[in-house]
Amino acid sequence: MDATTPGSLAPDLLEREDVRRALAEHDFAAAFALIKKYGGLSQNRIASACHLTPGKVSTIISGQQQVTSFEVICRIADGLRIPGHLLGLASRSWETRSVRETPAPEPESERPDTDEVPWRPEATVDLAAHLTRSDLVMDRRAATRALAGAAITGAALLDPLEGWLQPTAFTARPRRRGRLGVREVEELESTARAFRAWDHKYGGGLRRKAVLGQLSEVAAHLDEYQVPKVERRLYQVMAQLAGTAATMAWDTGLQRRAQSYYLLALRASHAGGDMVFGANVLAGMARQMLYREQPQDALELVRLAQDGARSVAGPRVRAMLHTREAWAYAAMGRTAAFHRATTQASEALTDAKSAEEPYWIAYFDEAELAGTTGGRLLELARQNPKKHAEAAAGEIRHALARRGPEAGRSHALDRIGLAQCHFLLGDLTGAVAETHRAVDAASGTRSNRVRAQLGELYPYTVGNSAARPVREARDRIRDLLST
Known part of the structure; x- marks a missing residue:
């Protein structure tokens, strides 16, 4: 039995109060025992349906082992056809399929083809619920094992993103009526803004769980029917929270999960009609690819962002996209293209006025352009x-x-x-002084990216071990990285 075949639980079994209570509390020892007793399923049948071993089911029923894995809970829901809400999950895929397969009659010309329009807003809500719940229920050690997979690259990453350029399509599904007003949405927007500012300053994801909790709440509101104005703004809040969750995940080394949240942010910005923030999300994905030494993928992501937001992006956003483009060119060794893109970024920034663009791009000013350009020139300097x-x-x-x-x-x-x-220029005195300043600055942030860059500085100090000041600077780097 798999998630595409009907389960064997009778509907009246799922109406029993003791069964519903056991499922709600994730007490699978009691739930499985009740299913065996009243549902007529053997232990082997339960194991087969849930893709578990009979021995595993036996230890669960005896109380020797509890089910804490989100993946296993989902397998139980899908294998036994237990509706998601009974387990505190989002609606399972087989539930939403059955709703879509028996919709209220409507004119053929007005009925969307879901196969041709996969970027549906309601699918975005389901994705948000799944991602946040799976993150929130796992402990830190389990999350590190499960989420720190390698980032997806190439066509597997790029092809699914083409839907961002297509119009948003909605499909009807029954939803509870929500009561969220503009004031509550404004409070959520303020929270999203505060989280973004905190992450931009400190990095490291110390408040990642708080961001995920807020993101889960927004998804729950969107699972209800809201008035169009409120719904659109909620999707935009979801996009911003998911974007922050992505950078936090990436900054703590969870590459694969960062991509999942970037994709969620892109889909949410698409559902909310915010193509400008969607371009910003794609730029973030491009930056991740650049750190993963995938400049061609990064360049494709930037071009996708430029294509989608060409008519709506302001000068700061255009400048930022040009710097990502320049970064990719520098990584590819295309010096002339790098200088051309950097000049375009500078020219675009000249036209920028803070009142014209969203708050989240206000950080991109002359200092950011100079720092980004300097970093790219440093990459070229390592070769020449x-x-x-x-x-x-x-x-x-x-x-x-x-x-x-x-x-x-x-x-x-x-x-x-x-x-x-300074090390590349042979100025050891200046290099030592700047290394001490760098360690001081790095000690004030929890960012893994900062620590990774500090690790790249360390080898410059190794070949100069005879000089006491260099040894002292090296010791400080080593002491910080070892904590």
Whole structure:
């Protein structure tokens, strides 16, 4: 038996109060015992339906082992055809299929073809519920094992994203009537904004669970019927929360899960009609690919963002997209294309006015452009120090002059980059001084990206072990990375 075949539980069994209570409490010892007694299913039949071993079912029924795995709970729901709401889950795929297969009659011309329009808003709500619930029920160690998979690349990543360019399509499904008003939506928007600002400053995902809890709440509101204006804004809040969850997951090394939340953010921005934020999400996905040394995938993601938001993106967003484009070119060694894209970013930023664009792009100013450009020139300098190291140092100094320690993660990355520039230029005195400043800045953030960059600075100190100041700087890096 699998998730596509009917289950064997009689409807009246699921109406029993003792069965419903056991399922709601995830007491599967009691639930399985009741299913055996009143449902007529043997232990082997339960095991087969849920893709468990008979021995596993036996230990569950005897109380020797509890079911804590979200994946196993989903297998039980699908195998025995237990509706998701009885287990605190979102509606299972076989439930939503049965609803869509027997809709109220409507004119042929008005009925959407779900096979041709897979980017349905209600599917986005289901995805949000699944992702957040699976994250929230797992402990830290289990999450690290389950979620830290390698990022998807190539066509497997890019092809499913083409739906972002298509019009939003809704399909009707029965929903409870919601009572959310504009004021409540404004409060949710304020919370999403606060989480985003916190992550931008500190990184590291210390409040990731709080973001996921808020995201789960928004998904629950969207599972109800809301008036169109409220629904649209809720999808936009979902997009922003999912985008923050993605950067937090990525910043803590959960690459695969970060992609899942990026995809959720993209789908939510699509459902909410916010193509500009969708372009920002694609830029975040591109940045992840660049850190994963997949510049061609990154370039394709940036071009997809530019195509979708070309007519609505403001100058700051366009400038940011050009810097991602330049980053990809630098990683590919295409120096002329890098300089061209960087010039386009600078020209676009000249036209920027803070009142014209969303709050979330306000961070992209001259300092951000200089820091990003300096980082890319540093990559080129590692191959040709004489040609690019001084230019990289100049851009990074320009960034540091315009944003200080309050920038948190960005400030630390600038300091680390400048220290590397000094090493490449052969200036050990300046390199040691900047390394100490870099360690000071890095110690104030929980970002794994900062620690990874600090780890890349460490080898520059190894070949100069005879110099005591360099050894002292190296010891400080090692002490911080070992904590």
